[in-house]
Amino acid sequence: MALSGRGLPRAALERSGGPQGNPAFDALRRRLYLHICAVGIGVELAIWGLNEGKEVPDLVTRSASPVLLAVTCGIWLWLRAGRSIATVERLGVAVCTVMILARLLTLPLLDPRHILYSLEDLYWLLVAMSFVNFVVFDYRRAIAASALMYLLAVTLPWAVLESTGFTEGLRLAQMQLLCGMVMLFSCILAWYREHFILMRDRAELSERLANTDALTGLSNRHALYPQLEALLRQRTKLQETHPSALLLLDIDHFKRVNDRFGHNTGDEVLRTVAQVLRSELREPSLLGRWGGEEFLIGLPETGSDGALAVAERLRQAVGTHNFAGVGRLTISLGVAVCQRGDSSASCVARADAALYQAKQRGRNQTVVAGAREPVDREKTGLEASGPSGRRAGW
Numbered sequence: 594m595a596l597s598g599r600g601l602p603r604a605a606l607e608r609s610g611g612p613q614g615n616p617a618f619d620a621l622r623r624r625l626y627l628h629i630c631a632v633g634i635g636v637e638l639a640i641w642g643l644n645e646g647k648e649v650p651d652l653v654t655r656s657a658s659p660v661l662l663a664v665t666c667g668i669w670l671w672l673r674a675g676r677s678i679a680t681v682e683r684l685g686v687a688v689c690t691v692m693i694l695a696r697l698l699t700l701p702l703l704d705p706r707h708i709l710y711s712l713e714d715l716y717w718l719l720v721a722m723s724f725v726n727f728v729v730f731d732y733r734r735a736i737a738a739s740a741l742m743y744l745l746a747v748t749l750p751w752a753v754l755e756s757t758g759f760t761e762g763l764r765l766a767q768m769q770l771l772c773g774m775v776m777l778f779s780c781i782l783a784w785y786r787e788h789f790i791l792m793r794d795r796a797e798l799s800e801r802l803a804n805t806d807a808l809t810g811l812s813n814r815h816a817l818y819p820q821l822e823a824l825l826r827q828r829t830k831l832q833e834t835h836p837s838a839l840l841l842l843d844i845d846h847f848k849r850v851n852d853r854f855g856h857n858t859g860d861e862v863l864r865t866v867a868q869v870l871r872s873e874l875r876e877p878s879l880l881g882r883w884g885g886e887e888f889l890i891g892l893p894e895t896g897s898d899g900a901l902a903v904a905e906r907l908r909q910a911v912g913t914h915n916f917a918g919v920g921r922l923t924i925s926l927g928v929a930v931c932q933r934g935d936s937s938a939s940c941v942a943r944a945d946a947a948l949y950q951a952k953q954r955g956r957n958q959t960v961v962a963g964a965r966e967p968v969d970r971e972k973t974g975l976e977a978s979g980p981s982g983r984r985a986g987w
Contacts, residue, residue, distance in 0.1 A: 623672055626681060630669040637662045649704060651711060653696050664688060682729040686738075689722035693742060700753045709761050709768075712750060716772035719746050723776045732787040736780050743776055808860055809867035812881035817889055820879050821937035824891045838900035840890040841944040842907065842926040845956040847886040850919060862916055866924075873910050874903075887948075889941070897961055900928045904959040912957065923957035930962070 641658035644650050668681050696715040703711055719742060726735035747769050751762075804816035812820065824837050844850075844866060851859040863886065870888060874880055879891030890907075892900055904926045911924045927948030931940045947962040954960070 619678060622678055623675075626678065627669060627672050630665050630672070633665045634662065634669070637665060649707060651707065651714075652702060653692075653699050653711065654714075657692060657695065661688070661692075679729075682725070685725045686722070686729055689718060689725055690742070692718055693722065693746060697746065697749045697753070700750060708754065709764060712765060713768060715746060716768050719743060719772055720775050720779070723779050727779065727783040732780075732783045735783060739776055739780065743773060746772075806882040809864055809882050811867050811871075811888075812879070814881070814883055817879065817881040817883070818937060820881075821891060821941070824879065824893055825931055825935060825937060825940070827893060836894070836896045837931045838892045838895045838897070839929050839931065839940050839944045840892065840900060840904050840907070840926055841883065841929075841941065841948045842888050842890070842904075842924045843948055843952065844886040844911075845923045845925055845952075850922070854919060858918055862919060862922065865914070865916055866911060866922075869910050869914055870907060873907055889944075897928070897930050900930065901959060901961055904928050908957070908959060925951040925956045926959040927951055928959060928961040 637658055640654065641662070644654040644658065664684070668684065672678070672681060693715060696711055696718070700708060700711065722742060723735070723739040726738050729735070730738065750765065754765075804812060806813040821839075827837065844862070847859065847862070850862055863882075866888070867880075867882065870880055870890070874890065877893055879889070881889055883889040890903075892903060895903070908924055908926060911922065914921070916922055925948060927944045927946065927950070929940050929944035929947060943962040947960040951958050951960040
């Protein structure tokens with residue numbers, strides 16, 4: 594099924610998986626934040642010491658440095674304990690906001706000669722806060738929060754400094770414009786990143802939907818063709834010592850299930866059969882829904898005997914399963930070992946012909962393409978395909 598990326602809802606993209614909530618990504622973020630905290634502790638100690646060495650120390654820095662140092666150490670311990678990363682991110686926004694407001698409100702208390710330095714620190718802090726916003730929030734809320742703080746940081750200094758005799762208005766305007774340009778550039782980058790990731794996720798989700806059977810979650814016929822070609826190429830490289838095999842299976846009398854119990858029950862039977870097959874197979878086997886009630890299985894590096902053992906094990910697993918509301922069901926299987934010169938179509942055709950023979954001979958049995966006799970329930974019984982028939986790795 595093809596689906597246009599433009600029509601995919603955001604919720605579907607979030608369900609499809611993304612960086613947020615991904616354990617590997619969360620672990621990477623945690624390590625990154627731990628390193629940032631470690632570096633931040635050193636930087637804060639240096640800023641605190643340099644400020645105390647000034648002739649007239651900055652009041653906000655003197656008051657904030659020990660608080661920031663304690664908060665950073667607390668965050669480091671919090672992350673080391675494996676606790677919530679989201680809490681740390683929100684705390685970062687809150688700390689930046691408090692620092693900006695503190696610098697704005699203490700401007701009248703500063704010596705006019707040092708006001709410009711304090712404002713310079715404020716605007717760099719504002720840039721840092723905008724980056725934190727884009728990490729914590731989606732880009733729309735991040736842009737709104739950053740714009741609001743920028744407007745406050747631009748308008749309040751002029752209102753506060755009007756009566757202080759501040760004479761470096763031109764320099765202040767230059768700093769505000771530079772800060773605004775940097776923040777605008779960060780907003781553009783955030784917007785581009787958001788839309789790039791959204792388009793990438795849509796493309797990945799569209800491809801996944803196009804290659805996945807919606808009912809069973811298995812690969813569909815469209816996705817199986819390139820996988821079969823890869824299986825045949827692998828077989829050609831390994832030559833005769835490592836053959837590959839295909840199994841094509843069909844649920845016996847499946848139409849009766851739909852007619853008697855309804856299509857919803859029939860769908861549930863297909864899902865259950867897919868689950869049973871998936872639980873019985875091991876990597877790197879291929880499994881997909883070929884169409885209707887047919888499933889196709891590819892077995893790399895498996896000869897006729899190994900493929901037969903796997904087929905009988907699958908037949909036993911399905912045949913002994915109690916399907917809810919239906920009871921016991923059986924399957925028929927056709928097995929074909931890929932030969933030199935085979936294409937995916939020719940190999941599937943031989944497996945399909947073997948499956949047809951299994952159906953014609955009474956169902957609930959396995960037929961190997963080229964074999965003289967079918968392997969059926971009368972000759973092997975379900976017990977014959979028990980643990981002794983299990984090939985290592987499948």
